[in-house]
Amino acid sequence: MIVQKLALFDLDDTLVDRLAAFRRWVAEFTGRRGLSKQDAAWMIELDADGSLPTEEFFAAVHERFGVPEPVDMLWDAYRVRMPELVVCPRPVLRGLRRLRKAGWRVGIVTNGTAAHQRGKIYRSGLVDVVDGWAISGEERSGKPGPQLFQIAARRCEANVRDGGWMIGDDPVDDIVGGVFAGLRTIWIDRGIRPWQGLPDLPGLPAPPGLRPDHVVTDTVGAIKVLLGQ
Numbered sequence: 251m252i253v254q255k256l257a258l259f260d261l262d263d264t265l266v267d268r269l270a271a272f273r274r275w276v277a278e279f280t281g282r283r284g285l286s287k288q289d290a291a292w293m294i295e296l297d298a299d300g301s302l303p304t305e306e307f308f309a310a311v312h313e314r315f316g317v318p319e320p321v322d323m324l325w326d327a328y329r330v331r332m333p334e335l336v337v338c339p340r341p342v343l344r345g346l347r348r349l350r351k352a353g354w355r356v357g358i359v360t361n362g363t364a365a366h367q368r369g370k371i372y373r374s375g376l377v378d379v380v381d382g383w384a385i386s387g388e389e390r391s392g393k394p395g396p397q398l399f400q401i402a403a404r405r406c407e408a409n410v411r412d413g414g415w416m417i418g419d420d421p422v423d424d425i426v427g428g429v430f431a432g433l434r435t436i437w438i439d440r441g442i443r444p445w446q447g448l449p450d451l452p453g454l455p456a457p458p459g460l461r462p463d464h465v466v467t468d469t470v471g472a473i474k475v476l477l478g479q
């Protein structure tokens with residue numbers, strides 16, 4: 251069955267390399283404060299690929315290094331600086347342009363605070379190559395719930411009822427969320443996390459056999475799959 255040419259992408263570690271940007275931010279932070287390489291490694295481990303809430307991250311950083319600024323101030327500075335360090339790889343930007351030329355609507359569905367995620371979308375150049383986006387921090391819903399996908403589709407002048415695709419690196423937010431929103435899905439394993447089924451989370455309302463339609467290493471690979479549809 252041919253489904254509507256709607257491609258919704260996750261932002262962090264799908265369209266932009268959040269981990270690389272975070273490593274750059276940590277290097278700046280530790281460099282400026284005379285902290286060691288071990289301290290930098292500790293921060294990267296603590297962040298756990300962005301899975302630790304930012305407030306908890308900065309509370310732990312504040313305590314461990316005894317930095318004078320309050321947690322809120324550290325967080326504010328991070329919110330300003332991180333989007334400046336985020337890059338969308340050129341092949342991804344090119345791929346998104348190709349998709350749109352081929353008649354696809356392209357959107358972003360991301361969990362995070364509005365100013366922070368919006369800053370990344372603008373600074374990375376994604377603003378010029380997508381039709382719309384939905385950020386959990388400025389809507390009353392987040393992934394994996396279906397509403398954020400519906401909002402993003404609407405901003406792309408599409409309706410998830412007519413199908414489409416969700417592409418992302420999070421098994422729950424992107425794959426379970428995408429399936430429950432009625433979309434086909436592509437999982438990005440980033441070459442470091444092969445698909446191993448869904449995590450065993452209490453209350454996760456997903457059948458154990460649920461899996462993505464395709465598994466690829468990176469977003470360029472996902473775009474190739476879409477162009478082949």
Ligand SMILES: [Mg+2]
Binds near residue numbers: 260262418419
């Ligand atoms: Mg992600």
